Amino acid sequence: MEKNAAAGNGITGAIARSLLNAGVDAITLGDHVWDQRGWESEITQIERVCRPANLPRSNPGWDHLIIEARGFRLGLFTVLGRTYMNLKADCPFLTADRMIDQLRAQCDAILVEVHGEATSEKQALGWYLDGRVTAVLGTHTHVPTADARVLPKGTAFICDVGMTGPYESVLGRDVAAVVGRFVDGLPRKFEVATEDNRLSAVLIEIGASTANAQKIELLTVGR
Ligand SMILES: [Fe+2]
DSSP, rough: SSSSSTTTSOOOHHHHHHHHTTOOOOOOOOOOTOSTTTHHGGGGSTTTTEOOTTTTTOSSSOOOOOEEEEEEEEEEEEEOOOOOOOOOOOOHHHHHHHHHHHHGGGOOOOEEEEEOOOHHHHHHHHHBTTBBBBBBEEEEEEESSSSEEEETTTTTEEEHHHHHHHSBTTTOOOOOHHHHHHHHHOOOOOBBBBBBEEEEEEEEEEEESOOEEEEEEEEEOOO
16 A cells, blocks of 8 residues: 655656556555646556545546455455545445445455544444454554454454654654644645655455454564
8 A cells, every 4th residue: 555655745657657566466545646746647547556435436546456366356445534634535434335345246355444544433444344344454644553453253453554664754754844843833845754764564364265354463674
């Protein structure tokens, strides 16, 4: 999942292609989906990239992906949270219902990304979807959370997978600029930080015959 690859703001076609060429299987997008001018006309030219499913239907781009490996089909989609978020988005709960109905017959497992600010909204979606999807994975806050677990009916859940990027930063941005902005409120350019790069991820084990999750583990690569 990759949402701020273009120097901290959205993604471009060239960056999406380079990530896919590097071996990334799928790219999902969040609230910065349309930050880069021109991306809205490029997005449909690139396979294995999807935009949030609960954006207005007129938005370009696929609302889900199905990745296939060794005969196993994983469906995935992203919903944007609506609490403390600024985009026009439909209800993430009802959108997830609709997407699951659409994907169930075509997939062996379904992964839902919930891109949102409020841990309460993300937890609520995890419980709402428990037993109906293999995983509900939170993103957007950039900070990995310590609550990875498998919910009672077999859905792996975490409030936030965390950021892949520079951890000597404030949410990926230059420390001095962000601290200064908090202290005196003057405008500054928030450059992307460069030090202490880490990859944050989760590893999920699922049952051989069912799509139920058996284990979820937070992984940090680097430092
Ligand atoms: Fe975000």
